[in-house]
Amino acid sequence: MKRVVVAGMGFAGVRAARALAGQGMEVLLVDRHNYHLFQPLLYQVATAGLEQESIAYPVRAMARNWPGTRFILAEITGADLDARTLRTSAGTIPYDYLVVGGGSVTNYFGNDAIARHSFDLKKLSDAEQLRNHILWSCERAVAETDPDKRRALMTFVIVGGGPTGVEFAGALIELVRYVLSKDYPELQAREARIILVEAAERLLLAMPEKLSAYGAEKLHRMGVELLFGRRVVGASGEQVELDGGEIIRAHTLFWSAGVRAAPLAEALGLPAGPGGRVPVLPDLTVEGRPELFVVGDMAHVVQDGQPLPMVAPVAMQMGVYAARAILAREWGRPLGPFRYRDKGSMATIGKSAAVAVSHGLNLRGYPAWLAWLLLHLYYLIGFRNRILVMLNWSWYYWFHERQVRLITDCERSVEKVE
Amino acid sequence: MKRVVVAGMGFAGVRAARALAGQGMEVLLVDRHNYHLFQPLLYQVATAGLEQESIAYPVRAMARNWPGTRFILAEITGADLDARTLRTSAGTIPYDYLVVGGGSVTNYFGNDAIARHSFDLKKLSDAEQLRNHILWSCERAVAETDPDKRRALMTFVIVGGGPTGVEFAGALIELVRYVLSKDYPELQAREARIILVEAAERLLLAMPEKLSAYGAEKLHRMGVELLFGRRVVGASGEQVELDGGEIIRAHTLFWSAGVRAAPLAEALGLPAGPGGRVPVLPDLTVEGRPELFVVGDMAHVVQDGQPLPMVAPVAMQMGVYAARAILAREWGRPLGPFRYRDKGSMATIGKSAAVAVSHGLNLRGYPAWLAWLLLHLYYLIGFRNRILVMLNWSWYYWFHERQVRLITDCERSVEKVE
Numbered sequence: 001m002k003r004v005v006v007a008g009m010g011f012a013g014v015r016a017a018r019a020l021a022g023q024g025m026e027v028l029l030v031d032r033h034n035y036h037l038f039q040p041l042l043y044q045v046a047t048a049g050l051e052q053e054s055i056a057y058p059v060r061a062m063a064r065n066w067p068g069t070r071f072i073l074a075e076i077t078g079a080d081l082d083a084r085t086l087r088t089s090a091g092t093i094p095y096d097y098l099v100v101g102g103g104s105v106t107n108y109f110g111n112d113a114i115a116r117h118s119f120d121l122k123k124l125s126d127a128e129q130l131r132n133h134i135l136w137s138c139e140r141a142v143a144e145t146d147p148d149k150r151r152a153l154m155t156f157v158i159v160g161g162g163p164t165g166v167e168f169a170g171a172l173i174e175l176v177r178y179v180l181s182k183d184y185p186e187l188q189a190r191e192a193r194i195i196l197v198e199a200a201e202r203l204l205l206a207m208p209e210k211l212s213a214y215g216a217e218k219l220h221r222m223g224v225e226l227l228f229g230r231r232v233v234g235a236s237g238e239q240v241e242l243d244g245g246e247i248i249r250a251h252t253l254f255w256s257a258g259v260r261a262a263p264l265a266e267a268l269g270l271p272a273g274p275g276g277r278v279p280v281l282p283d284l285t286v287e288g289r290p291e292l293f294v295v296g297d298m299a300h301v302v303q304d305g306q307p308l309p310m311v312a313p314v315a316m317q318m319g320v321y322a323a324r325a326i327l328a329r330e331w332g333r334p335l336g337p338f339r340y341r342d343k344g345s346m347a348t349i350g351k352s353a354a355v356a357v358s359h360g361l362n363l364r365g366y367p368a369w370l371a372w373l374l375l376h377l378y379y380l381i382g383f384r385n386r387i388l389v390m391l392n393w394s395w396y397y398w399f400h401e402r403q404v405r406l407i408t409d410c411e412r413s414v415e416k417v418e
Numbered sequence: 419m420k421r422v423v424v425a426g427m428g429f430a431g432v433r434a435a436r437a438l439a440g441q442g443m444e445v446l447l448v449d450r451h452n453y454h455l456f457q458p459l460l461y462q463v464a465t466a467g468l469e470q471e472s473i474a475y476p477v478r479a480m481a482r483n484w485p486g487t488r489f490i491l492a493e494i495t496g497a498d499l500d501a502r503t504l505r506t507s508a509g510t511i512p513y514d515y516l517v518v519g520g521g522s523v524t525n526y527f528g529n530d531a532i533a534r535h536s537f538d539l540k541k542l543s544d545a546e547q548l549r550n551h552i553l554w555s556c557e558r559a560v561a562e563t564d565p566d567k568r569r570a571l572m573t574f575v576i577v578g579g580g581p582t583g584v585e586f587a588g589a590l591i592e593l594v595r596y597v598l599s600k601d602y603p604e605l606q607a608r609e610a611r612i613i614l615v616e617a618a619e620r621l622l623l624a625m626p627e628k629l630s631a632y633g634a635e636k637l638h639r640m641g642v643e644l645l646f647g648r649r650v651v652g653a654s655g656e657q658v659e660l661d662g663g664e665i666i667r668a669h670t671l672f673w674s675a676g677v678r679a680a681p682l683a684e685a686l687g688l689p690a691g692p693g694g695r696v697p698v699l700p701d702l703t704v705e706g707r708p709e710l711f712v713v714g715d716m717a718h719v720v721q722d723g724q725p726l727p728m729v730a731p732v733a734m735q736m737g738v739y740a741a742r743a744i745l746a747r748e749w750g751r752p753l754g755p756f757r758y759r760d761k762g763s764m765a766t767i768g769k770s771a772a773v774a775v776s777h778g779l780n781l782r783g784y785p786a787w788l789a790w791l792l793l794h795l796y797y798l799i800g801f802r803n804r805i806l807v808m809l810n811w812s813w814y815y816w817f818h819e820r821q822v823r824l825i826t827d828c829e830r831s832v833e834k835v836e
Contacts, residue, residue, distance in 0.1 A: 034553065034825045051471040058823040060601040070604070073557040073825070090561045125827060135452065139491040143508045183478040186488070384813060384821050388806070395802060403802050405476040407452045407491070409543060 001026045004326060005086060005095040007076055008264070009036045009059050011312045012101035012296030014381070015319030021066030023327055028095070030088060032075040034059055037124055038380055040312060041389070043164065045127035047171040048135070048179070048402040052124050054388040057381040076102075079268045081289060097291045099322045102264030104297035104310055106255060107275065117235040118255040121164060130254070132407045134172070137251050139407070142186045148249065154192040155250035157240045159232045160257035161198030162205070163347040166215055168254060169196045169224050170350040177223065178400040195225045195248065197232055199257070204355065206309065206345055211355040214364045218349045232257075259310055261298045273300040274307065282337030283325050284318060290329075293322040301338065308340050312379070317341065348372045351397065419444045422744060423504060423513040425494055426682070427454045427477050429730045430519035430714030432799070433737030439484030441745055446513070448506060450493040452477055455542055456798055458730060459807070461582065463545035465589040466553070466597070466820040470542050472806040475799040494520075497686045499707060515709045517740045520682030522715035522728050524673060525693065535653040536673040539582065548672070550825045552590070555669050557825070560604045566667065572610040573668035575658045577650045578675035579616030580623070581765040584633060586672060587614045587642050588768040595641065596818040613643045613666065615650055617675070622773065624727065624763055629773040632782045636767045650675075677728055679716045691718040692725065700755030701743050702736060708747075711740040719756065726758050730797070735759065766790045769815065 002025055006013045009031040020027045035056040044050040063069045074090035079098075086093040106120040119130045134156075141153040158169050176192045196203075196219065202212040203219075203226075216226055227242075232253070234241035240248045261276035270286060273279040277300035278286060284299060286292045296315035301308045308314045321338045328335040344358025346368060354368035363371060373393065377386050396402055420443055424431045427449040438445045453474040462468040481487045492508035497516075504511045524538040537548045552574075559571040576587050594610045614621075614637065620630040621637075621644075634644055645660075650671070652659035658666045679694035688704060691697040695718035696704060702717060704710045714733035719726045726732045739756045746753040762776025764786060772786035781789060791811065795804050814820055 034557065034823070051469045052826070053469040053471075053822050053824060056824050058601070058821075061821070061823065064600050064603070072561070074561075124824075139452065143490070143492075182482050183476070185482070382821065384809075387809065391802075391805065391809075403476075403479070403800065404471050405452070405479065406471060406474050406542075408470070 002096040002330065003028060003094070004097040004099065005030060005093055006099045006101070007031075007086065008101040008103060008296070009033070010039075010101050010103045010296055010315060012315035012319035012322075013099065014062065015316045016099045016101070016295065016323045017063075017066060017069060017319075019320050019323030020326065021069050023068075025068065025097075025326070025330070027066070027069040028093065029059060029063060029069060029071045030074055030076060030086070030093070031059060031071075032073070032089075033124075034071075034073050035124075036062070036381060038385075039122070041376065041380075042121040042124070042127040043168040043171055045124070045404075046119075046121060046130040046134070046168065047175045048131055048404045048406075049171065049175075049396060050389060050392050051404055052128055054385050054392070055380070056124055057385060062381070076264060077267060081269060081292065084291065095291075097293070097326050099293045099295060099319070099326075100264065100268065100270075100298060101294075101296040101315065101319065102262035102298050104259040105262050107258035107260040108255065109258060111233070114232065114235045114253070114255060117237040118159075118253040120255050121168070128408060131404070132409060133252060134175075135405060135407045138180055138184050138187065141191075142184060151191060151193070152238065152249035153251045154187065155248065156192075156194045156252040156254065157232065157248055157250045158194065158196045158254045158256070159198075160255065161196060161200070161203035161226075161228075162256060163345075164256040165196060165198070165254075166203055166219065166347050166349060168256065169194055169219060170222065170348065170353075173219075173222050173224050174350055175402060179402050179405070183405065193225060193250075194223065195227060195250075197227045197230050197242070199229065199231050201228050204347055207347075207355060207357055208362055211357060211362055211364055215347065215349055215355050218353050222350055259297065265294075265298050270294065275300075277307075283335070284322050284338050285325075293325065295319050295322050301340070303340055311345070313343060313345075314340055346372050346375070420514040420748065421446060421512070422515040422517065423448060423511055424517045424519070425449075425504065426519040426521060426714070427451070428457075428519050428521045428714055428733060430733035430737035430740075431517065432480065433734045434517045434519070434713065434741045435481075435484060435487060435737075437738050437741030438744065439487050441486075443486065443515075443744070443748070445484070445487040446511065447477060447481060447487060447489045448492055448494060448504070448511070449477060449489075450491070450507075451542075452489075452491050453542075454480070454799060456803075457540070459794065459798075460539040460542070460545040461586040461589055463542070463822075464537075464539060464548040464552070464586065465593045466549055466822045466824075467589065467593075467814060468807060468810050469822055470546055472803050472810070473798070474542055475803060480799070494682060495685060499687060499710065502709065513709075515711070515744050517711045517713060517737070517744075518682065518686065518688075518716060519712075519714040519733065519737065520680035520716050522677040523680050525676035525678040526673065527676060529651070532650065532653045532671070532673060535655040536577075536671040538673050539586070546826060549822070550827060551670060552593070553823060553825050556598055556602055556605065559609075560602060569609060569611070570656065570667035571669045572605065573666065574610070574612045574670040574672065575650065575666055575668045576612065576614045576672045576674070577616075578673065579614060579618070579621035579644075579646075580674060581763075582674040583614060583616070583672075584621055584637065584765050584767060586674070587612055587637060588640065588766065588771075591637075591640050591642050592768055593820060597820050597823070601823065611643060611668075612641070613645060613668070615645045615648050615660070617647065617649050619646050622765055625765075625773060625775055626780055629775060629780055629782055633765065633767055633773050636771050640768055677715065683712075683716050688712065693718075695725075695728075701753070702740055702756050703743075711743065713737050713740050719758070721758055729763070731761060731763075732758055764790050764793070 074088040295318035297310040346356035356368040492506040713736035715728040764774035766772040774786040
């Protein structure tokens, strides 16, 4: 029986594994975490809206329903691509086919000061740390008597006006205005500043201008300060430096201004294209290695003159395609090249407010928000997770209350600023 | 306005604060965590049955409904009892009355090897670490080819046959038999050993012998090995040493064989009685300091010739009493000495199985389990937490499924064994 190793249990890997299961192949799943993470909702964990457990799903809970599938919890450290073996912390793993979906990491473009003093949202622990840090900043602000320091503790700078930056900004200002204002009567909600810095002249570049304008207008009315055409060039934990030398005293810097392929691509010795992504052939294999598929954020695919974006829908379609390509090869059937079918994109801004574009249709406000909500519930894995998330969302919707306001472990978050 | 400082937001502190709020006093709550923790359910977090967030409740979420109450997140480092001031990480806090409820910590009776190589359940992070460790041990067992090492990874030694040891043993064997056996088809459920070591000749010493026997019989039938009249005297992370020199190869040692007063008692310079507990007068104040109340696990009170046990019901009654005593003093009204009204005690063993004793009535099996369940739901703080816990319990009851099987952060748990 031929063995397919699926490396990485993100959106691409899970879809590939599901399509490969029970088709007469031995399927080996490898990840360094024992769960699949629903990254698009990390910002809600960071803003005390969801428990971290509700957006993660154990790989073994899926794999036990997938015949012929096994899971190995291991870190992949390298590969001998000629010998078709993976080197991992759990030993060497030979394969006949390899599907690599290692995802992406935050790109600080070589700025170490920003990397050290900023928060991002890639891993589950990132979200918990950021939540701890936000709540901890409020606690410190209560005790702070120097008004300047106090204001710095309550100033949050968000870099990047893509979906992550916009969604986090909206969720954060709602947390401060609706929830924390009741928790911290000692603080004035007005003392809190949330500043969104975007290098381009508008938010959500992947969306039509009209929706960008709606999003910006909405965020502005909610109280978020928007700085367009500006860049953050430095950070120290106490302050943030903009291009042109302007200094904002702020204890929290959130960086969502860039991603690049996960270091796994380099560890495996794969060719590196723009942003460290691996250029692949139209069937998602690496040139000269027809048994090696690269999927998701790590794959660089140009379609209609544009590189495909690093988003979950692309990853899911790539995962399914890679599985089909392997089966087609084994069964001696033909299969056309990969082609991404864009079903649209969306971003939520606040309660009852979102933007969405799908098949030329522009949605905004309540209908977009409802669509966003239903789609995210649909793609969340696990019935119980869906119930938990729905429960939390209803709670917030009706009572303006986010209950996961726990500081579970300050140590690492405090490290970030000091 | 006179100021009462309540130090510690455990069962005693929360009850004291609630009774003091809105009575014309300034009430200052101090804790080094920003949440109240429902410790009796920590073992369910450790066995993947509950999210950690569902058994913790933010202090500020309570305090905002308590008039005249403020919260300070701070570590208490000392006190000047003559000057009536507390030293904390957030500065010096003067008080007119002080209610100290710092709780208890695990007592290793000076055995450093056991302290270093064992797990306990006192803090929220303890439960998460223990869950990570249990799941991580299974993952390592899957990859382990040496049958002896594999068996050691699947051997769990629990020390102490009190409620914590019994409840954890029952929950752990159910996790292994019902849930993990499906997750890890590579492992034989029979390879797992759970050994409960108790120095006395029976479990649950606070209960009538008949109930102890029922509990032991039940645990035995579920597959837990019971060792009575034995002690654990050493540990190394790879193995556990019993008195008499017997060695059990086991990667997990859980210690619930003793507690002592939290180090806060010493930091405040309070007198130390048995187990570091502070001997108090019949009104729960410290001799010579009528403004200083010690409540909960930290207080040593002898009633009817027996010291009161270190359990939540005692702490809750003490907290309410201390608040009443302060108000009585302020209002010039008389109040009798503190007297604990024992409403009973209980321990759950497994699904539909528990033991309970109340007002001379012995319950066991399903009725005791139902009583346990309803009481725990009742005492859990926060409506949403109750719903979450009930949802998790129903899920487990109907589907034999515990979904929080996430390894969220191996680092610290791995440290424990290596």
